[in-house]
Amino acid sequence: MNSRYKSYVHGRSDREAERLHYQASKLAGLLHHDTCYPEGNRVLEVACGVGAQTTILARNSPGAEIVSIDISEESLARAKLHVSQEGLTNVTFRQADVYHLPFWPETFDHIFVCFLLEHLPDPLLSLKCMKEVLRPGGTIAFIEGDHGSALFYPDSREAHTVIDCLVQLHREIGGNALIGRELWHLMSDAGFMNIAVSPRIVYADGSHPESVEGVKNIFIAMVEGVRGPAIARGLVENETWEKGIRDLYRTTEQDGTFCYTFFKATGNRES
Amino acid sequence: MNSRYKSYVHGRSDREAERLHYQASKLAGLLHHDTCYPEGNRVLEVACGVGAQTTILARNSPGAEIVSIDISEESLARAKLHVSQEGLTNVTFRQADVYHLPFWPETFDHIFVCFLLEHLPDPLLSLKCMKEVLRPGGTIAFIEGDHGSALFYPDSREAHTVIDCLVQLHREIGGNALIGRELWHLMSDAGFMNIAVSPRIVYADGSHPESVEGVKNIFIAMVEGVRGPAIARGLVENETWEKGIRDLYRTTEQDGTFCYTFFKATGNRES
Numbered sequence: 001m002n003s004r005y006k007s008y009v010h011g012r013s014d015r016e017a018e019r020l021h022y023q024a025s026k027l028a029g030l031l032h033h034d035t036c037y038p039e040g041n042r043v044l045e046v047a048c049g050v051g052a053q054t055t056i057l058a059r060n061s062p063g064a065e066i067v068s069i070d071i072s073e074e075s076l077a078r079a080k081l082h083v084s085q086e087g088l089t090n091v092t093f094r095q096a097d098v099y100h101l102p103f104w105p106e107t108f109d110h111i112f113v114c115f116l117l118e119h120l121p122d123p124l125l126s127l128k129c130m131k132e133v134l135r136p137g138g139t140i141a142f143i144e145g146d147h148g149s150a151l152f153y154p155d156s157r158e159a160h161t162v163i164d165c166l167v168q169l170h171r172e173i174g175g176n177a178l179i180g181r182e183l184w185h186l187m188s189d190a191g192f193m194n195i196a197v198s199p200r201i202v203y204a205d206g207s208h209p210e211s212v213e214g215v216k217n218i219f220i221a222m223v224e225g226v227r228g229p230a231i232a233r234g235l236v237e238n239e240t241w242e243k244g245i246r247d248l249y250r251t252t253e254q255d256g257t258f259c260y261t262f263f264k265a266t267g268n269r270e271s
Numbered sequence: 272m273n274s275r276y277k278s279y280v281h282g283r284s285d286r287e288a289e290r291l292h293y294q295a296s297k298l299a300g301l302l303h304h305d306t307c308y309p310e311g312n313r314v315l316e317v318a319c320g321v322g323a324q325t326t327i328l329a330r331n332s333p334g335a336e337i338v339s340i341d342i343s344e345e346s347l348a349r350a351k352l353h354v355s356q357e358g359l360t361n362v363t364f365r366q367a368d369v370y371h372l373p374f375w376p377e378t379f380d381h382i383f384v385c386f387l388l389e390h391l392p393d394p395l396l397s398l399k400c401m402k403e404v405l406r407p408g409g410t411i412a413f414i415e416g417d418h419g420s421a422l423f424y425p426d427s428r429e430a431h432t433v434i435d436c437l438v439q440l441h442r443e444i445g446g447n448a449l450i451g452r453e454l455w456h457l458m459s460d461a462g463f464m465n466i467a468v469s470p471r472i473v474y475a476d477g478s479h480p481e482s483v484e485g486v487k488n489i490f491i492a493m494v495e496g497v498r499g500p501a502i503a504r505g506l507v508e509n510e511t512w513e514k515g516i517r518d519l520y521r522t523t524e525q526d527g528t529f530c531y532t533f534f535k536a537t538g539n540r541e542s
Contacts, residue, residue, distance in 0.1 A: 149422050153456065
């Protein structure tokens with residue numbers, strides 16, 4: 001069993017799968033509105049997980065043939081079920097590891113990757129592996145978050161501490177929760193052309209109750225999910241943890257604000 | 272002489288005036304594209320400083336009558352010169368303090384305020400004072416930065432330290448360099464209606480050389496400007512300061528990235 005598979009920082013519970021689907025649906029407009037692939041094109045989705053982004057991709061590009069891979073058979077089973085429940089027929093699934101892609105060189109017209117790189121010990125190597133299976137001139141798109149972008153009112157040292165716990169746990173298992181800001185250099189270093197990175201900011205205040213719910217159910221829920229390991233590893237005292245989480249919820253009250261920035265990067269393989 | 276006037280954290284040198292004009296021209300699209308006032312409307316610009324935003328306002332709303340105030344006669348003299356050099360004739364200037372506005376109640380159709388609140392010991396009081404001179408149903412717009420939004424690659428503890436020095440110096444003289452995130456609650460607390468806050472993110476990487484120059488000439492120059500007081504007050508050791516500034520410049524090299532978020536808020540006085 002691959003170490004990434006074993007060590008997925010958020011776990012693979014039903015509740016986490018729900019959080020991922022909720023997150024994907026809430027962020028679809030912000031992150032996906034400019035992703036649409038032409039009829040007949042072959043698209044590789046790397047690390048589809050439970051299929052949260054897959055259904056959005058498949059609906060946005062109904063004429064494209066999407067191949068979605070993941071390293072976890074368990075996640076793939078969930079993804080298949082989800083896609084078939086949504087009545088989508090343009091996706092096939094395959095178990096595969098991004099470092100050992102089971103495809104001939106230059107197989108795909110496009111590659112789409114969402115929330116994978118943050119979990120990888122060697123993201124640059126993964127980009128190079130993906131580039132191999134992309135046809136010359138084909139496009140690649142990455143979407144990643146960056147936990148260092150969390151900005152909120154009221155500000156709170158303890159709230160930053162609990163977020164830092166998540167960042168540190170990611171790092172301990174070889175990931176990087178601050179990778180959004182690195183998409184530019186990763187794509188340059190991997191030799192992609194026409195690279196364009198755009199930040200996508202989520203902003204929540206009392207005038208956007210739905211965004212405020214999103215902050216609770218996506219971001220704060222994700223931070224809360226690592227309470228056990230954070231305390232077990234001594235990254236934080238129990239009292240600080242409790243205050244940090246309380247302070248994060250405090251930012252979702254009537255006078256609070258919360259911002260988080262995702263980064264989307266696109267580029268081409270040289271023709 | 273008013274304490275805000277004496278203690279303007281960035282100083283009032285020629286170099287600072289140049290930095291402000293450069294900043295305004297580079298950010299005009301991002302911050303001003305949605306500010307345009309109708310023919311014949313009376314607009315109050317509060318804290319026009321050296322007129323860096325005034326010329327943009329006046330050009331965007333050529334039919335509006337703009338009254339621009341500032342507390343500093345010296346800045347006003349520079350602003351007048353700048354506006355007349357640009358051939359703009361729809362602006363009049365007046366020396367005034369935001370806490371004691373020399374206008375009858377309900378005089379203005381619109382109020383525009385850019386980069387003022389961060390310098391005020393009592394921003395909420397200033398909003399209430401401005402509301403008095405705004406007609407019922409009139410609009411108000413604020414633009415502020417938030418230094419806590421600075422996010423960059425390569426990341427650096429020392430770079431954050433030098434930014435924190437600027438934040439701390441703002442605070443020592445009664446200001447708040449993290450005020451962007453507070454616009455929502457300040458406008459709510461002051462009783463404005465239909466409040467809408469939007470974050471405006473500046474993102475710079477090697478594919479945007481002009482934005483990278485902006486990061487150097489606006490943000491890093493602003494941080495560098497407080498070297499003297501930061502070291503004199505013992506907020507930072509000389510060596511840490513030098514490394515922090517070096518690391519900030521490092522983010523403007525070919526593989527670096529830099530993000531900063533401004534916040535624009537608009538609202539109405541109740542009709």
